Amino acid sequence: MTESGKVRKALTDWLPLWGPLGPQELKPAQFWSQGTSRASQRARSLDLSCPDAGLREEAWQDRKKRLTPPELEPTQHVLTRAFILSPQPILYSYFRSSCSWRVRIALALKGIDYETVPINLIKDGGQQFSKDFQALNPMKQVPALKIDGITIHQSLAIIEYLEETRPTPRLLPQDPKKRASVRMISDLIAGGIQPLQNLSVLKQVEEEFQLTWAQNAIISGFNALEQILQSTAGTYCVGDEVTMADLCLVPQVANAERFKVDCTPYPTISSINKRLLVLEAFQVTHPCRQPDTPTELRA
Known part of the structure; x- marks a missing residue:
């Protein structure tokens, strides 16, 4: 078996992404951000003294000279190569956006390091309406994630x-019925509650009625x-493991609190959220802990 074949066989169960140059090439993708410890443990049993896993030998040697510390162990070369080929993900986010918060939780749970680019939905009439951001997301909404x-x-x-490409920890249950429940709850919140009290909708309502509108929707x-x-x-939300449904629930409860909704009639929602x-x-x-959180709202 070739070196690239060995690497692929060892890693394919949890990193099912392949390179753009051909079927025999490994694209480690977010191998680095998934955690060097786990990767090293799985790769240490392999003979990686030959670094050819999809890059030509001469190209790899050149990159290694420029970018790899001299004390790096052979088993870590794959990690460095992953870092070189896969830039850190970029999340376009707004601190108060519940949709952005869902994604931030997923990234945190899966141990994915990322860069935050704040998009202020209020300042300058809304930075999401800029030409640059509209080119990134024609819907002019956050979040947007650049990755892979x-x-x-x-x-x-x-x-x-993220679930399909980085399946650990799992956010969708293996059981089809539970998976359907997770998606049902997620869609209920993301499609049936949050959009109705979103900033873009509230702007269409007379200011004196905005609070009542949001409360009724929630x-x-x-x-x-x-x-x-x-x-x-x-x-x-579904069983005893955190799922995508939970990632939707917590931000929506925060919205409810912001719009002064009494959550006393919802003991199940409240206890799960807690x-x-x-x-x-x-x-x-x-x-309250984001790079773009205003000073007066930080905790």
């Missing part, structure tokens, strides 16, 4: 892509969501 050479819009599409959705969760919930908020991934991605 592509740009993805829409939070659930981003999360599903209350209507929470009435349905509470009933559904009573039949699907364990520790979290358990999720103690998890590190939900804390570090909280709107």
Whole structure:
């Protein structure tokens, strides 16, 4: 078996992305950000003294001289090559955007390092309407994620892509019925509640009625969501593992609190939200801890 074949065989179960140059070439993609420790453990049993895993020997040697520390172990060359070939993902985000928060949680849970480019939805009439950002996302919305050479819009599409390309930890259950429940709850929140109280919609409502409008949209959705969760919930929205549904729930509860919705009638929603908020991934991605969070809102 060739060196590239050995590498591919060892890594394909958790990194199913391949290079653009041909079927025999490994594109490590976010190999680096997935964690060097795990990668080294899996690669250490391989003979990687020959670094040919898709790059021509001369090109690799040239890059290694310029970019690889001299003390780097052979088993770490693959990691450095991944870093070279795959730039850090870029998340276009707004600190208060619940859709952006969903994606930030997914990235945190999966241990993916990324760069944040803040898009202020208020300043200058909304930076999402700039020509540069419109070229990135014609819908003029956040989030947008640049990753693996592509740009993805829409939070659930981003999360599903991360799940398919970086399946650990799992955010969609293996069981088809539970997976359907996760998607159902996620869609209910992302399509049936959040858009109705979103900034772009509220701007179409007279200012004096905006709060009532948002409250009614959230209350209507929470009435349905509470009933559904009573039949699907364990520790979290669906069973006892964090799923995509939970990534949607917490930001929406934060929206409810911001719009002064009384959550007392929703004990299941409230208890799940409370358990999720103690998890590190939900804390570090909280709107009060983002690069673009205003000073007065920081915690």
